[in-house]
Amino acid sequence: MKQILQTLILLLFHLAALAQPFTASTDPARAQVTLPDPANPSLPSLILIGDSTVRNGQDDGQGKGPEGQWGWGNPIAAYFDPAKLNVVNRAVGGLSSRTYITSGHWQRTLALVKAGDVVVMQFGHNDASAINDTSRARGTIRGTGDETEEIDNLLTKQRETVHSYGWYLRKFVADIRAKGATPVICSPIPRKRWDERGKALRNAADYAGWAKEVARGEHVGFIDLNELAARRYDEIGRDAVMKLFPVATPDETVHTNWAGAEINARLVVGGIKALGIPVLVGALNERGKAVPAAEDERPVVDATAVKVEQAANAALPTLHLVGDSTVKSGGRSGDMSGPIGWGERIAPYFDASRVNVVNHAIGGRSSRTFLTEGRWAKVLEQLKAGDVVLIQFGHNDGGRIGDPAMKGRASGAGTGPETVEDKKPDGTVEQVHTFGWYMARYVQEARAKGATVVLLSPVPHRDAWQQGRDFATFASWDREVAQRHGALFADLTLAIADAYRRIGAAAVDAQFADARTHTNDVGARFNAERVVATLKGLPTNPIGAWLSPQGRDVAPAQP
Template identity: 65%
Template sequence: MTAHPLRRALAALLFALPLAQAQEFTASTDPARAQVTLPEPAKPALPSLILIGDSTVRNGRDDGQGKGPEGQWGWGNPIAAYFDLNKINVVNRAVGGLSSRTYRSSGHWERTKPFIKRGDWVVMQFGHNDASPVNDNSRARGVLRGTGPEKEDINNQLTGKPETVTTYGAYLRGYVAEIRAAGATPVIASPVIRKRWEADGVTVTRAGGNFAGWAAEVARQEGVAFIDLNEWGAKRYEALGRTVVATLFPPDPETVHTNWLGAAVNAQLVVAGLLQNKVLPEDVYKQRFAPDGSDDRPVVDARKVKVEAPRDAKLPSLVLIGDSTVRSGGQNGAFGWGERLAPFFDTQRVNVVNNAIGGRSSRTFFTEGRWASVLENLKAGDWMLIQFGHNDGARIGDPAGKNRGSVPGIGDETVEDTRPDGSKEAVQSFGWYLKRYITDARAKGANVVVLSPIPHKDRWKPEQPRDFENYAAWGEQVAKANGAQFIDLTLRVAEAYRAIGAERVDGFFSDARTHTNDAGAVFNATQLVEGLKRLPGQPFKGWLREPGL
């Protein structure tokens, strides 16, 4: 049976990230008395990111119950691979089966505190076990519901000792206070989302009205960074769909504990939360994520990227506009196809001017004023290539989207978005922005070719759904309706990838799935040139030459 394409995409994480070394674990029948050997900071002189919580953070022996990646894993295992461990320790001291109450009453908190020092960060995630009975002879790990000052004095049936049980919020506040007293920074995370679907089969059941909501409330009250693993996880699962989400868990009836792939998805959300709250220094991250799982690399300031002018103003110009897949500038070994296009042209006859800029969408290339600057240099007889789409899918209204998302489609409908300075922006459709570029350029006497985006590393095989299907369709419709040419670069590159096979294609990328290296940029530039040769009337015939000649 062929694996689902999104399952394949997610499975790439299994090969990109190492499994952390398993820790010794022996447990009695009472998880609160678990004899657990937990990791300590590997390099005590470095700052540490310390994790406390339950089995959804660190499961059992942290070895998948000997079942490998398909066993049960907490997100505290794969998250270490997203950090530079030469700059920060990642210390997972969560214990399976415990609650915010029993992590303390079992003595694990007292054993963890000596490792917390000034300048460290402690992420706490409790809640899955806190709804258990307050007093029984099995676990006795439940807490009082809510965030208030209520208390209940019990004679603990499990330990035989008196105990005062408080609310979930009170236990969290206790951790926050002691972490701050140690000079460290506390971070509260809501419990990870469970694999539970509403009757419609597409909506994930939230837990916002109880432990997730109470965690958020305590974070607000205490002025602590909050990571909403409940809501973000639900949105991520809904985007992936029920079939793919099932592959992130061991077989049914498991709904709480993820397998290693699911743990990696949750780890990405934690990284996204740390980034969004600006908790850690920028240089400790090896990989960055937004809540939707996309790469969250900082967007370069457009004002620092000079608009490129034609080398020889007397010659016609081939002008490129787009995102980092057109020009990456060598950042982290990435190059866009536009940076390897000039050798295919006779530069004594035409200027090749690459004014693409990383991190932009069809919307932000326009709203930031980049288009106005490019337009000043356009003249009659020039040609322009347009390729956007990789960043247009960001959610409008989500700060993690960096105000890049455009309205889906080609219509005139708008959606209001709030900019970082508090001002409001009427966001147009992807097609609206393309039409504006085309009509502005043609008004200057220039010609336009619209390109669909290059495909992702994991979305080009025949059995996989077509990458950028909507953006290709929208681009073609707008081009034809407004006097521009269109090249389905997504499909052209995908077909070329299929011809050479996965091993070579994997060697074309500088990151997990989006940005090509030098060889990949040359390969994709070659496919573009083949597309230009096949345009009606062969408008580029007099400019093209074989590279190296």
Template identity: 70%
Template sequence: MKRRLFAAMLLWCCTAAALAQGDAGVMPEPANPALPSLVLIGDSTVRNGRDDGQGKGAEGQWGWGNPLARYFDASKVNVVNRAIGGLSSRTYLTGGHWERTLQFIKAGDVVLIQFGHNDSSAVNDSSRARGTIKGVGEESQDIDNLLTGKPETVHSYGWYLRHYIAAIKARGASAVICSPVPRKAWDADGKIVRNRDSYGGWAEQVARQQQVGFIDLNGQVAAQYDALGRDGVMRLFPQVTPDEHTHTNMAGAELNARTVVAGLKSLRMPLPLSALNASGQAIPALEDERPVVEAARVAAEKPRDAALPTLFLVGDSTVKSGGVNGAVGWGERIGPFFDAEKINVVNHAIGGRSSRTFYTEGRWGRVLDQLKQGDVVAIQFGHNDGGRIGDPAMKGRASGKGVGPETVEDVRPDGTREQVHTFGWYMAKYVADARSRGRR
């Protein structure tokens, strides 16, 4: 009996410790220490569990740190996700995780910090003991930690953020504070609940006081959720656990990651932006090396149900990649946001096309042939329109700059001549053609 009681107590203690400190498995380290690193610290909304979706694929729980790595070129920058589920700004420090992470941080690195989801927990209990004092002040509380059995001085949420910032600056690296991503919760007006008056606002306050970068993930993601509507937001969280309100599925993690990338670009951090891959909208090289997807490799799409209205997508590889180098266009992920019983989504985009070549190759004409009353066409070009008209390096896709009526004559490889219009002319042509058929 005593042995069974001892075993049960030991199991309880181990379980409590695992819950308190997070079970993240083997933590990643910089793949190439000679390169600059983007280091992430935070909770499960940044790195969930063992970062494997619990074996449930895209519908498992994922932190935004996982898809964030895809936006960067591993040959130019390390993306090191050291976040651990279940931790707060306090327990990431007291559990020794920060000390182990800090040894990898060097001059020129950027460290993203996102805590807050777990900081509102109890300051002292026998299960997790991870709460922090609310606010950004210098007040503290001395406790005998019921979980660790040791005395501890607990500080405010802002104090812990300042502690991380000071250590990062001392290493010659740059800190960026992120406010915690919003939960799946709506207020009385049907809007996503913000935490501007608590951890979101406190995170920004610390960033401003310490003069470090700040990304308002809470506010920016909430605004996107509001635009998507309740049904759209529901699809960003695991369908297998409909009551889950904090942890997103992969689709939600990708939305959050894109918001982080946009924030990093706007902050102009000392992280080589040339490291961003096509998904991160890198500035192209002087020699236009972007691939032109062969039309034969892209399956022709038609409306699934001709009786329903259709949303047609027209654009380049950022809308539909055709699988080149494993890239995915946003149009290839937009389908789940629409009710397939009420509308078709047909993606006519093709990699490597500009507003000019999508028109001259006859692809726009094939879209027009499918249009009917009630349809909508979404058009996005621009990534491949740059460069000098007539330069062979541009692969015949450069359009004229601006939106005016002027033209430039170009000689094709076969000797024929083409009057090349401006980017705005081609875009206006698409709009006029659709409107002439009573479409939007």
């Protein structure tokens, strides 16, 4: 009888522990939380691990509705089709990258991971805590190194080897890969704080930067949620940001309400689309498909508002530049850290007394929209015999025709004559051609004017030059069109990637204004020189007679 009574008392104790709400004062290493399993084990899963900014408490807003505290892992499920993908939010509030492992939560979660799944991790907010104390003991060593610290854990009473923040992220990556799944690292959301310029405070110098470093070193997908959310905060202004956090607790700087969680979820979806992971992109529902990819958060500039550039001296030949934002960004004037295209920094390589340099490129354009918006017609009006036209498209040509996220820019794959109907919101129908069809039209019409055409493959992405090659299909299509229609082809993608390898990843990262696509002033100048070197390396060197002393000093690129 006594034994039965003891058993009942112990059972009641455990039930009370399970019923106890998880609060900030609860020992996170012993947190009793009920985490979801995949709803349909036969489907692939998107599994989320992290802290309270991903899954807050019992994931119920503390019973306060939209004004409670919510992590972005809850609203993100609404962007996916549950018939195609499980979204499994197994983040735990109060945990760090270290204590998610030492508490046993990672072992239990890893048991659910199978080949074909994707695991997104976001830690950092709690990693800055004390490494050893009697309340949390959850901190990690700052940075990404291999250093360790031996402690007698005051909370668990156990001997423990504590590693760096980066070490724990690398362990997650290795464990996920061992299961045949795909790891993705997400930088932590920014706090509701501002710097001395009034901009949302970033964490590029610590946890967001370290997360990026690990992702780059391990060659895994990276979503810079810290930067993406901070950029969004800057766009909407401080007053609007305040409304993204619980109004009842104005001192709350970390945990968003439902509106803030929804914004962060949408940004993560944009990051997923930018990474292009097939199992996730293929499972997006209509709401998810409408989210723009993270690299394309900037609105498409109205072409009618962009000045048509003209040659300074009509008596001289002209070097015409045609392309997208990587050629002419239309970025913030005077901000050298903002997005700048290589076409905006190429003029010093040419002698203005011998040639005009006219940059017709517009940000957000594809081979398709540069034609359909009438911009190419404006170029043709200026073309004359003896001119040279450089054409670089591809960054905005990908994606599915008709997908609202592509903003009416996607062209068809390949170089053939086939077309696809794209039904517009106003009821009209556009016959969309292949990428090669548009490029061939540019070549044929320019050559009919007596101009020389050079097709350039796109400049590489920030995260896609270290292994293999970026834009392989677009480069092959450009090459085919050039050979078939009498143009020159320059593999700018490989030329810049090879130059990136010579200067190293740290120097390359310093040349970008955003997470993936657009260069800053330093990067634009670097790429402009590579363009000149690549053109000089062509068999006919179409720009040789026009170079300034600075241009003549550039060594030709090896073909």
